[in-house]
Amino acid sequence: MSVIPESNVDVLIVGAGPAGLMMATWMAKCGINARIVDKRGTKIFNGQADGLQCRTLEILDSLGFGHRAWREANHMLEICLWNPDENGIIKRSDRIPDTIPGISRFQQVVLHQGRIERFFLDSIAEASEIRVERGVMPSSLKIDESVVEDDAAYPITVTLRHLTEEEATPKQNSTSANGQSVQDGLFRSNLAKDDTQDLLDASKINAKAHSEEVIHAKYMIGADGAHSWTRNQIGLKLEGDSTDYIWGVLDIVPITDFPDIRMRCAIHSADCGSIMVIPRENKLVRLYIQLTTTQKNGDNSGRADRSKINPQMILESAQRILAPYKITYRKLDWWTAYQIGQRVGTSFSVHERVFLAGDAVHTHSPKAGQGMNVSMQDSFNLGWKIASVVKGHAHRSILKTYQSERRRIAQDLIAFDHKFSRLFSGRPAKDVMDAEGISMEEFKAAFEKGNMFASGIAVNYGASAIVAKEGSSAEQGDGTDVSVANAKHRVISDQSFCSGITVGMRIPSHKVLSQADARPWHLHEVLPSNGRWRVIVFAGNTNEDRQREKLWKLSEVFSAPDSFLNLYTPKGARYDEVFEVLLIHNAPRQSVTVLDFPEVFRPYDEFDGWDYNKIFVDEVSYHEGFGNIYGALGIPQDGAIVIVRPDQYVSYVGSMEKPAAVNSFFAGFMKEQHASDEAQTNGTKP
């Protein structure tokens, strides 16, 4: 008998949906030794349209492929609210913008999940040797608790089993194979060229079928969906209940005289239930159609009898709700029905060694378009932290912030979804005296307020070692204590220095010009997701003596032997391996050149010369208007220092006159690098 092969890996990712792929992308961008496995043999293509929030698009853009999503997606600009008039006939009662104007340079769009996954796969392949290993599933998991706090240890042992092609092919869901014969190939055929490699890979599964291997990992992420095997292994649970109504979903090319079919619509009929219209790419429209108007239909377990549901009966429900408008179709792309509750994980990790992300720790209804977004943002939050710990840059303690930050978001999401579902599924009130009905004014107000939540921009992480703000970390998060271990390193931001930036939120983006070549960039474009911290100095008008002096003093502190730059950057690494120090001034651009500024903002390399890409100016551009970032972010002429995490969330804002606060902040969780420390990074790629 052959010996079971064993190997070490820094990070093992289980599940190649959006949450797992996001994690793999971080590992690829940061050069971490990682593997990602998925039990399915190929991607699933049918259904799975998904809204992409503003914040998700910002994140995808920071990974280098936001533009691909933006170009291919259907853009939703306006929400039309339709409600019964005094005669009970549906009428358009209101219009609101789908995305609140001004909150992001992107707006919410809709794109098939298969495309998003494709962009991730391309990005991972460009940046690394990591490839999704399909037809592979874990069969056992052990954690050696005695070494979980040892940075050099591999406390996790996982056995992986390679499946046969048959085992790796997902069973057709009985509802989606029901009724008339519905092909999920419509979308796939349009994108055939993308699948060549996947099909080739699928054919390789057989060769290794039934073989096993053992992996020793430092960290593991279970991004393996609502029925998470990883979650079950580590004994964590989902809490909540099944309280939603029964909804049918049709993806069709509609033939209709309903005039707003290409708008996002929320339609409440007088007595027949509600529809949400989500216009998609390629003339497709997704309809969420309420099938029952009372809660908890079906058997006593809270589950409905799905055997009676088919596309024809869903369509007929839609026709009743939409009357007097007519709707039918000749092209049905996909359909389903669901009844789902709101649940959230009791904990998001064990020992900060095995983590859960995405559907494995939160489930809710799909109508608010949050699912894929929140899942991706889970691992977007976690990935850079793990990379930073694996590389030996940061202490393990920062990993606790994952649960603190993301479990709190999941709790907020569940509360939002609960309220939104109730309002959307309820019968409209006939008049102010109709206490059982839903007030349409209340619905509109909730919708508008929900838009801010749904954009993802409102996320505000609580105080912790990596978010320097006042208050209790436990209260601001999910209850976990994530305050700085050594109280002497606790730094508190002075929010008065940037009234337009909120510590804990993502930094807003406005256009700035590169000093060297006058090119306009959105601030976010110069903060790509590559694992680097940014220290941004807003220096004001450096032609004024006072500001120039402050800037030069600050540069001395940043360049000193005991500065964060020198203490925490590995010896021999490039000058911006860990921290990128950026300058945004507002002296007249043409009055200065890059060479007028301190060298810490334009480091020199003997092969590449000066670095011309770190100094920016807040000035009108020739072709793209005026970003006015000082005005928009409320930066005083005294200037300010802003520390931005690798995921674009703001850690700290404070005075230019207290540059040493930056040293203190990083002392709270970064590890001093010594020449002999280089051995520590040997788990990472060169």
Next chain:
Amino acid sequence: MSVIPESNVDVLIVGAGPAGLMMATWMAKCGINARIVDKRGTKIFNGQADGLQCRTLEILDSLGFGHRAWREANHMLEICLWNPDENGIIKRSDRIPDTIPGISRFQQVVLHQGRIERFFLDSIAEASEIRVERGVMPSSLKIDESVVEDDAAYPITVTLRHLTEEEATPKQNSTSANGQSVQDGLFRSNLAKDDTQDLLDASKINAKAHSEEVIHAKYMIGADGAHSWTRNQIGLKLEGDSTDYIWGVLDIVPITDFPDIRMRCAIHSADCGSIMVIPRENKLVRLYIQLTTTQKNGDNSGRADRSKINPQMILESAQRILAPYKITYRKLDWWTAYQIGQRVGTSFSVHERVFLAGDAVHTHSPKAGQGMNVSMQDSFNLGWKIASVVKGHAHRSILKTYQSERRRIAQDLIAFDHKFSRLFSGRPAKDVMDAEGISMEEFKAAFEKGNMFASGIAVNYGASAIVAKEGSSAEQGDGTDVSVANAKHRVISDQSFCSGITVGMRIPSHKVLSQADARPWHLHEVLPSNGRWRVIVFAGNTNEDRQREKLWKLSEVFSAPDSFLNLYTPKGARYDEVFEVLLIHNAPRQSVTVLDFPEVFRPYDEFDGWDYNKIFVDEVSYHEGFGNIYGALGIPQDGAIVIVRPDQYVSYVGSMEKPAAVNSFFAGFMKEQHASDEAQTNGTKP
């Protein structure tokens, strides 16, 4: 001995540089049966940085990949002019925007030619089965003059020879292999994944080596460069002479204290010649360095002795010109030297069957960044015309407009380049009495004026069957008579209906909103290059009775059995196969829906329902401002009709009250389609 294989093809393209690839892209987009061959075994990667004009970016965007160029390119925003001060020391004397603000939604950028070719190859592969056949060159060309006017004939016979790999590998140029060892692999290694297929293809060349085949073609394009084999076969010549100075070119990562090294700079030293600085991608900078300050150095043939030129002596010239600033490098990517004249072809085709494009019909100096742009625009002008004739939609007579339009452009380019080169190579005047020197004011004025020409936006095609404007077609073009064959079909635009649109120029682009979903689009985005003519109706405020009545009357004319739509669209083809009828109104968007407009603007399909993508409104958007296309284009509230060619150039503007003029215009060159005509299109793909 084996028989030489023979086959028919509608269009044969010789040469896979930018001009040839543009032609192949048109063929792919229009579904034309075409082949493209290139004698080289692989693409060439070194050197060949190129400016991309605004207009070129618009064109690439219309083909679906402008965004790829825009993202990867280095953007040049500002030109800095450096001239000697009173002490003969160079000083920055002026700054001007590199692209005139407001003329396009793109600005001039710089990108390696290899990347542009890659985008073309990807686009061709996505749209068709056409692939570049490398290591293949024509060895004989015959034209049967007796059938050149027969639409069904294949009058061109070409023998193609398949080369060995050795034959297909370009010889290293002796200058670029000279001096220190310069790798051209720097750029290639960054983009390795793109070359895999090319390398595979190259390995296939051997298999067919020395085999021959005979092709019978309807049309042929020689896009085979300055030494065009095709041009020589058909006996055409280049006219002009070699009058430029000697210039060296260095592509380096500069190490310098010159403060404007990331700007485009024109630097005139007092006595040591001139430099143009072109900042490129990946920290590279291209320097064009004047090596002699007198004209026609070298031997009596007008050619310089290049054996004495090497990177060190070019660098030393640069150092003299840039003093007192210092410049050196550790990374040299490529270098060359050139002395080139201005020449233009005597004719651009024979019998409108074999055409020449690109360097085959015009050569000039590279400094104005025009070469690749004008070459691509040659075949961008020609491709849709050939496609339209091959498909049997248009009469052959429109093919004459290629020479009329593009040879005139080449003549203008040569005159521009001659003037620009003289001003740039001359010694700066010491004072106003220095008659031999070049006035720096004159230089700046010429530079600014040249910018409009160099943008490509100023192109204004003369009167012809496909450009309905006043005056003599011969005078407005290169002398060729391209007026409408039958004078009764001559239509003259009424330019007063759109003061911001010039007939013969490309239609300007401003944002409009889609009526169906409120999404903002740049007008150009809804005019992709797919071979379709567009008839755009600016209907004004259709809530006013007068405008609504005009619109419905116009729709009747457009829908009548004898309308251009019905006469010239092949029977059984999709409603917008040849013409797309678009509506842009300025009634308040929320006061109307798509279903309020005549059906000719929202055609119905029994599977896809209504077409929601042809009605637009000029209104403020939620997130992207106000396009104000009525104001920008000077559209009166009376409305207007605009006919736009498949290449976005404007054919006609006129009154909404004369819809029959559209019928007359198309009668001048389109072919009536009858049921029996379908056989005519059998050379094209289904």
